[in-house]
Amino acid sequence: MSSTPPAPADVPVDGVLAPPEEQAPLEREDPLAPLTEYRLDPARPLRASGHLRRRQLVSRTMDALQSASALIAVSVLAFVVYSVVSHGASILSISFLTKGPPLIETEPGGGIAPMIVGTATLVAIAAAISAPIGILAALYMTEFAGRRSARLVRLALDLLYGVPTIVTGLFIFALLVAGKSQMGFAGAVGLAIIMLPLIARATQEALVLVPRDLRQAVEALGVGRWRAVRGVVLPSALGGILTATVLSIARAAGETAPLLFASSVFSNGVSMNIFGEATPNLTVYIYKASEGANRFGWARAWGAALALLGFILVVNIAIRAFDARRRARLLG
Amino acid sequence: MLERAVQQVPARRVAASRSGAFARSADRIGDAVLQALCVIAALLAILLLAAIVYEVVGSASSAIGRYGLGFLFHRAWKPNFEVFGAAVALFGTVVTSLAALLIAVPLGVAIALFLSTLAPGRVRSVIGPLVEMLAAIPSVILGFWGILVLAPLLPAHVEPFLHGVFGFLPIFGAPEQSGASVLNAVLILTIMVLPIIASISRDLFLTVPRELTDGARALGSTRWEVVRGVVLPSTASGIIAASFLGLGRALGEAIAVAQTIGAGKAISASFFATGNTAASLIAQQYFGATDRMQVSALFYLAVILLVIGLVANLAAQAIARRFDVHVALAR
Amino acid sequence: MRSESHSRGSAVIPRVRILTGEPRDGAHGLVPAERSGARALQAPEREAIFDIRELSVSYEGSPALTGVSMRIERGLITAVIGPSGCGKSTFLRCLNRMNDSVRGFTLTGSVRYHGHDVYGAGVDPVEVRRRIGMVFQRPNPLPKSIYDNVAWAPRNLKMKARLEERVERSLRAAALWEEVKDRLGKSALGLSGGQQQRLCIARAMAIEPDVLLLDEPASALDPVASASIEELLHTLKHRYTIVIVTHNMQQAARIADRTAFFSLASSGELRAGTLVEYNDTEEIFTRPRDPRTGDYVTGRFG
Numbered sequence: 011m012s013s014t015p016p017a018p019a020d021v022p023v024d025g026v027l028a029p030p031e032e033q034a035p036l037e038r039e040d041p042l043a044p045l046t047e048y049r050l051d052p053a054r055p056l057r058a059s060g061h062l063r064r065r066q067l068v069s070r071t072m073d074a075l076q077s078a079s080a081l082i083a084v085s086v087l088a089f090v091v092y093s094v095v096s097h098g099a100s101i102l103s104i105s106f107l108t109k110g111p112p113l114i115e116t117e118p119g120g121g122i123a124p125m126i127v128g129t130a131t132l133v134a135i136a137a138a139i140s141a142p143i144g145i146l147a148a149l150y151m152t153e154f155a156g157r158r159s160a161r162l163v164r165l166a167l168d169l170l171y172g173v174p175t176i177v178t179g180l181f182i183f184a185l186l187v188a189g190k191s192q193m194g195f196a197g198a199v200g201l202a203i204i205m206l207p208l209i210a211r212a213t214q215e216a217l218v219l220v221p222r223d224l225r226q227a228v229e230a231l232g233v234g235r236w237r238a239v240r241g242v243v244l245p246s247a248l249g250g251i252l253t254a255t256v257l258s259i260a261r262a263a264g265e266t267a268p269l270l271f272a273s274s275v276f277s278n279g280v281s282m283n284i285f286g287e288a289t290p291n292l293t294v295y296i297y298k299a300s301e302g303a304n305r306f307g308w309a310r311a312w313g314a315a316l317a318l319l320g321f322i323l324v325v326n327i328a329i330r331a332f333d334a335r336r337r338a339r340l341l342g
Numbered sequence: 343m344l345e346r347a348v349q350q351v352p353a354r355r356v357a358a359s360r361s362g363a364f365a366r367s368a369d370r371i372g373d374a375v376l377q378a379l380c381v382i383a384a385l386l387a388i389l390l391l392a393a394i395v396y397e398v399v400g401s402a403s404s405a406i407g408r409y410g411l412g413f414l415f416h417r418a419w420k421p422n423f424e425v426f427g428a429a430v431a432l433f434g435t436v437v438t439s440l441a442a443l444l445i446a447v448p449l450g451v452a453i454a455l456f457l458s459t460l461a462p463g464r465v466r467s468v469i470g471p472l473v474e475m476l477a478a479i480p481s482v483i484l485g486f487w488g489i490l491v492l493a494p495l496l497p498a499h500v501e502p503f504l505h506g507v508f509g510f511l512p513i514f515g516a517p518e519q520s521g522a523s524v525l526n527a528v529l530i531l532t533i534m535v536l537p538i539i540a541s542i543s544r545d546l547f548l549t550v551p552r553e554l555t556d557g558a559r560a561l562g563s564t565r566w567e568v569v570r571g572v573v574l575p576s577t578a579s580g581i582i583a584a585s586f587l588g589l590g591r592a593l594g595e596a597i598a599v600a601q602t603i604g605a606g607k608a609i610s611a612s613f614f615a616t617g618n619t620a621a622s623l624i625a626q627q628y629f630g631a632t633d634r635m636q637v638s639a640l641f642y643l644a645v646i647l648l649v650i651g652l653v654a655n656l657a658a659q660a661i662a663r664r665f666d667v668h669v670a671l672a673r
Numbered sequence: 674m675r676s677e678s679h680s681r682g683s684a685v686i687p688r689v690r691i692l693t694g695e696p697r698d699g700a701h702g703l704v705p706a707e708r709s710g711a712r713a714l715q716a717p718e719r720e721a722i723f724d725i726r727e728l729s730v731s732y733e734g735s736p737a738l739t740g741v742s743m744r745i746e747r748g749l750i751t752a753v754i755g756p757s758g759c760g761k762s763t764f765l766r767c768l769n770r771m772n773d774s775v776r777g778f779t780l781t782g783s784v785r786y787h788g789h790d791v792y793g794a795g796v797d798p799v800e801v802r803r804r805i806g807m808v809f810q811r812p813n814p815l816p817k818s819i820y821d822n823v824a825w826a827p828r829n830l831k832m833k834a835r836l837e838e839r840v841e842r843s844l845r846a847a848a849l850w851e852e853v854k855d856r857l858g859k860s861a862l863g864l865s866g867g868q869q870q871r872l873c874i875a876r877a878m879a880i881e882p883d884v885l886l887l888d889e890p891a892s893a894l895d896p897v898a899s900a901s902i903e904e905l906l907h908t909l910k911h912r913y914t915i916v917i918v919t920h921n922m923q924q925a926a927r928i929a930d931r932t933a934f935f936s937l938a939s940s941g942e943l944r945a946g947t948l949v950e951y952n953d954t955e956e957i958f959t960r961p962r963d964p965r966t967g968d969y970v971t972g973r974f975g
Binding site: 073083086170175300308 | 368369370372373375376377379380381382383384386387388390391393394397398400401449452453455456457460461469471472473475476478479480481482483484485486487489490491533536537540564565566567569590593594595596597600601621624625628637640641644647648651652654655656659
């Protein structure tokens, strides 16, 4: 039986014998009778042949394309990170991190200390504004609101997340800057607007995970709701809330658009006058360097990019490790 | 119910005997204060959204009044003559976003398939986080990389190749001098959208029940046939929702596009030419926007961005809700 | 319902004669005359469709099945019974390589199908599954229309000629046609559990496999649906070799020609499923040779 007779061109040969004389007309009264033109020869070896060989070729090609796609993504990441590290490392030094840029931007040397301090200041203020509001809004959705009002707040937060960051930047400009001068505080508010939905939605997801039994057990003690929230709900969701806040800080540190109209025209020194003038910051500094055609400015911008990317990646990796441990503890 | 009541009695008694009526009224005040704070925070989120819409539309009103809907179709943007038209920028916005999505969706879905079904566990746990790291790179750094590293490579290597092979398509015209181009912006946007599509799709694929794929495998189908016949159809709505999220991201990206697209003033068929998008046009004029009408015109652009950004977002959520897929919007 | 199926069953008989009258070769030569299993079947020699020897399976190092040797014969219904966790499903899924993608799956021993090593070099698992169909414990129709559920696999396999007829035949054979013929375009997920399971059987038959493996096909169904599946198996046994895992001993006694009893065996501190006794169904239920089998079939076991 190993020698399959050569099949006619129009008859598929996928593991079947096709003796033409057996192509009996359909016997309606016997649904179990096989449609003979495709009948299986069970004794044939189990190797792929005919159609299956072609189908497997398609399938394996698709497998290869999927692997290649993953490889492309990882290569792009490696390429970008390599570029930033190789360009940035040549300028990065203690003095680069502790000095300001030269008075004239087209000169070599100097550092980015005012921008590092400024970005840290802006992000800290933004976190101080957005974290309490975000956590309270999340508490409202999980602890106090009815279904419909919770959905409304959720919708508002998701829509806030969908507002393009440049629009947020213009909004802040109209609200706090137009007619006055730029000020760091306005930029911080812009960053806070971007952080708010991130913190609120992630906190909400962490709060939902607090076991219902635990909540009921505390309420059954007859203590007030705020005691339950403070004593049980928040502590058991603390890991999730912290994760969300830190991740949103890393995200905000890399934002440029909300600062563009609020805190972009800055001097080269450290500025703590957040209500009176623009606060120097890393992202706008890099953005301005990319608009210019000055290689010393580019070199400093690479250094700034390395400092910023290093911070963001380290935070992301650390949070990922922390989060994995926390989840393992929650489940185990 | 009864159990709870039984537990409640001694607990109440303990609390009462300890500090009496004072504790109870403190509890009541505490409850009220917490609830009030939460309500205020939630209202603030809603008000913030309303304020953004109000301020942006309000600031755009004088441009809207003066230019009307013609703003959308007029090509020139000449601040010195108070002539403002958004056609070039809107065309660029649509073209760059769709092109980026056209690359990122198949690529992202393929990566997600690799991560959820093909790769062995250890490879998965390395590659998965790496792909997500891509989303963590700030857009300003991507744009900086795009203009300083990618831009010199494109006219030298990529554009001649594409022109040679696909030159019959007008989008792959003759190679240009500068690497700041629509193509550059499209590639940078693709890098930004890719991790969104890939990680949401991966999560979706992991929700496909094993029973379902087992059933398909038991019918003598190949891996790809299972993917095409079962995995993709049962997650299609989620992938579309993810694509809308990616679209919203690409449409609204200002910084990286402003850095790489070359601030062109004309509509060109070729991807190798410069162009502009609405968001990047705003970003490019942060410094010079002092004239009232120019500022108002920028806000008019922002109104358009806000509308399409919110529509893309709402569409993503509507699809996700309608087909009962959980798509983590904020991550 | 009942009388209808019976008449259908009788209509099949002439076809059976034709099938069993077909010349056989190849496979026979590989079936050994003597078998290593202590409780080897003494029944008259039929053609072995599966010849399983010293089959052992473990998942990530922990054994699930040890030392199973048995021959499954052509044209019969073979039932696999035993307490839960004794490796019945694992055993069944080894026959068509459904376990391949399970993490940490390792197998020793051999499974021969018509004399071909199912786990041999060059074997394509897709080809194995194309010939050895499977129906699962819980109905798992694809999220497609009723028609497409049945037509999907034939389309993949390029069995596209007379496709509508093929779908109708399969649905008729699964005794589902009359119930769904007016809504073939509707989603299969709208069917009842019993209907879904019959659809899954129709779907498996649509590509005309050689063997049907059924993994507790009625366990997730109500008694009425379960009875209709059982009735269906009676009509199918004339066309297919059937291996069915069941926890329902009455069911095994009613439908199976041969029955294999699996149980947990301890070796050291590790416990794994193994084959205890394999014989004609009647023998297993009336004159079991192993006391463990007796305990189980009379209900003295757990």
